[in-house]
Amino acid sequence: MSFHEVRFPTAISRGAQGGPERRTDVVVLGSGHEERNARWADSRRTYNAGYGVKSLDDLHAVIAFFEERRGRLYGFRWRDHLDFKSRAPQQPLTATDQVIGTGTGTQTAFQLIKTYGSTFAPWTREIKKPVSGTVRVAVAGLEKIADTHFTVDPATGVVTFLPGHEPEAGAAVTAGFEFDVPVRFETDRLEISLTGFQHGAIPNIPIVEVRR
16 A cells, blocks of 8 residues: 655644444344444544644645645554553553564564453554654563664554574563654545635644554
């Protein structure tokens, strides 16, 4: 899939509106009881970047970004300011934030993940776009050193342990990180009225998560 490893302007995405979406079929029976079925196993995030546009310079930046992405053709990174860490946004990262696997003594590759919830039906989300330089990893609670004990692919979110540093069997492999959301524009056309904008109108700039 065509993807540019570049982030949408964060100053604009900070004011955007949006969040996760799920698809659930709900059938109400004649008795009044319901049957519910999840059509999607994973949620999908959508945003409207127009809410973050505060000036004509912001509009210019969005247009330039849109043109370089060729509309819907190329995906890009998006900072979700409510959900961009392995833990709550205002909490400091640690190497034990998320369990990403258990060592076998031979396994070297582990996908970064983030788990939501803990009691009833936890949902695990694969993290494919970690932010370079933010990933911290620990094995059995002992933090490891990047590029000495492990490497991280910022385009896939795969942590790879280097030869001689494979996690021992039964050891918990954990990680802390920042991440972006892989997205694309949900339109090939930006329709913006400068007159309306000067009077406070918000342009519609739809963004949708892409599943990789």
